[in-house]
Amino acid sequence: MTPLDENGRARARRSLMRRDPILADVIRRVGPCRLEHRGDPYRMLLRSVIYQQLAGAAARTIDGRLRAPWRGRYPLPEVLLAAPDAQLRAAGLSRQKIAALRAVATAFAAGDVSNRRLRAMDDDAVVASVTKIHGIGEWTAHMLLMFSLGRPDVLPVGDYGVRKGAMQLYRLRELPKPRELAALAEPWRPYRSIASWYLWRVVDTIAPGQ
DSSP states (O other): OOOOHHHHHHHHHHHHHHHHHHHHHHHHHHHHOOOOOOHHHHHHHHHHHHHHHHHHHHHHHHHHHHHHGGTTTTTOHHHHHHOOOOHHHHHHHOOHHHHHHHHHHHHHTSSSSSSSHHHHSSSHHHHHHHHTTTTOOOOHHHHHHIIISOOOSSSOTTTTHHHHHHHHHHTOOSOHHHHHHHTTGGGGGOOHHHHHHHHHHHHHOOTOOO
């Protein structure tokens, strides 16, 4: 399954603007979507575990410390499994995160999950596969689909930024629940990933009520 190229993202913008006049105003103000792809699935899962529930600066520091012994790269599964706990704790990782990182490495080392197979799966199968790994939930699976596999029609219903952007843009009284967000997002199919990116931009760049 091939990620959208520049022409595909342009088609997505046009489709979203036709289907949703409110979102269309944001798209005009923000400009082209710059949804970046961040490496292969294995490395994306490691990164997601490290960044869970941490502020950006703290997560970047821990991420850098973890990768430092391997010349700034994430270790291969077998290498990560061989690393002593003391080394991982020294990077700033909690016991829970060490366990989750090792679970990811174990799944890839055993062949239960692979970059090649994940790329060939449909979205639901990817979510089902990676959420079997200890420490990997639906939100992480959605980020994997969007940022590593480049899938165009992912709606991360549990993402705070997407929910807040929807509340702000559509002037809702409270953060939409997952089912409410899914209903709101129906017109965005098959480009809900692109629409979600614009909702993040609403939170980052557009003041409430503008």
